[in-house]
Amino acid sequence: MLDDNTRQRIQDEIDSTDVVLFMKGTPVFPQCGFSAAVVGVLSHVGVKFKSINVLEDPAVREGIKEFSNWPTIPQLYVKNEFVGGCDIIREMYETGELLEMLNTKGIDVQIGEEA
Amino acid sequence: MAMEAGEIERLIKETFPDAEVTIEDLRGDGDHYACHVLSSAFEGKTRIQQHQMVYAALQGRMGTELHALALQTGTPS
Numbered sequence: 001m002l003d004d005n006t007r008q009r010i011q012d013e014i015d016s017t018d019v020v021l022f023m024k025g026t027p028v029f030p031q032c033g034f035s036a037a038v039v040g041v042l043s044h045v046g047v048k049f050k051s052i053n054v055l056e057d058p059a060v061r062e063g064i065k066e067f068s069n070w071p072t073i074p075q076l077y078v079k080n081e082f083v084g085g086c087d088i089i090r091e092m093y094e095t096g097e098l099l100e101m102l103n104t105k106g107i108d109v110q111i112g113e114e115a
Numbered sequence: 116m117a118m119e120a121g122e123i124e125r126l127i128k129e130t131f132p133d134a135e136v137t138i139e140d141l142r143g144d145g146d147h148y149a150c151h152v153l154s155s156a157f158e159g160k161t162r163i164q165q166h167q168m169v170y171a172a173l174q175g176r177m178g179t180e181l182h183a184l185a186l187q188t189g190t191p192s
Binding site for chain 2: 084087
């Protein structure tokens with residue numbers, strides 16, 4: 001169930017930071033392979049992101065699924081837009097779409113477009 | 116909790132009768148699958164929409180019984 005308070009907290013997070021990753025665990029200590037994979041891609045691309053550990057907050061853990069109509073975690077938001085979960089991020093990275101999207105949205109990345 | 120590969124395929128084909136479904140049991144433990152779905156129903160949809168359509172076909176099992184399902188979708192070439 002997604003209550004108004006939780007919805008507002010999620011909304012505030014994605015409003016206040018350009019790149020937000022809802023994940024299980026932390027970037028240093030991910031507690032799920034899918035979360036680890038997305039952290040790996042974001043780190044490789046060299047984009048700064050804020051991570052939110054849903055394991056520390058049961059309301060967000062369940063609420064985020066309803067918020068985005070997406071049944072799994074991790075979930076990546078860029079400039080207020082839900083980009084996808086692990087499979088989509090991985091696929092977008094492999095096809096170059098991820099860098100293109102980040103560039104289009106004006107997000108700083110640390111590696112060139114040839115990557 | 117786990118789910119049979121055949122059951123995943125059945126649910127997907129029930130919603131997308133034309134779908135070409137490939138399921139790989141990644142670890143042989145009946146709990147970690149990679150699933151590739153090609154269907155004309157995905158034409159004109161974004162990736163997120165395509166995945167959401169498959170999740171809908173799985174009737175709420177994604178994220179519960181199915182934690183480890185790597186999904187790829189596309190249209191038949």
